[in-house]
Amino acid sequence: MMVNNNKLDLSATATSNKSVNIGDTIVNTGKVDSTISFDGASPYIGIGYRQPIASNKGLSLTSELGILYQGSPKVSLQVSPQNLVSQTDINKEIDNIRNDIDSIKYWPVASIGISYGF
Structure with missing residues (x-):
């Protein structure tokens, strides 16, 4: 298990020159x-290697490759002013976002490190 703090915050401002699509509605303001x-706690599977440079103490090299299962993305969407679009359009846009990013529920992990034992 790994603690998963992966998160993405997005913001868009609609203007008369730059519209935003929300569901089936085009918004200009x-x-x-x-x-x-x-998910906050995510299953992880990986394989790693640790090569001690000295017998029990000293410098060690480490590496690891694995995959983290994040689960399905949780998406929230807030529009202001609130009466700008219908809840149906908001729900449709949330579904569109989920469909676009559903493939990132599996996240590759790679690490290389150096450690020192006393």
Whole structure:
């Protein structure tokens, strides 16, 4: 298990020159904020190698490759002003975002390190 703090905060401001699509509605004014997060504790599987440079003490080299299962993304979407679009359009946009990012429920992990034992 690993602690998973992966999170993405997004913000968009719609203007007359730069519209934003929310579900089936095109918005030319207002602000959209979204947060994408994952499970806090996530299963992890990996394989690693540790090579001691000295017998029991001293410098060691480490490396690890693995994969973290984050689960399905959790998406929230806030639109202001609130009456700018319908809840149906907000829900549709949340579903669109989930479909676009569903493939990142598996996250690759690679690490290389140096440690020192006393």
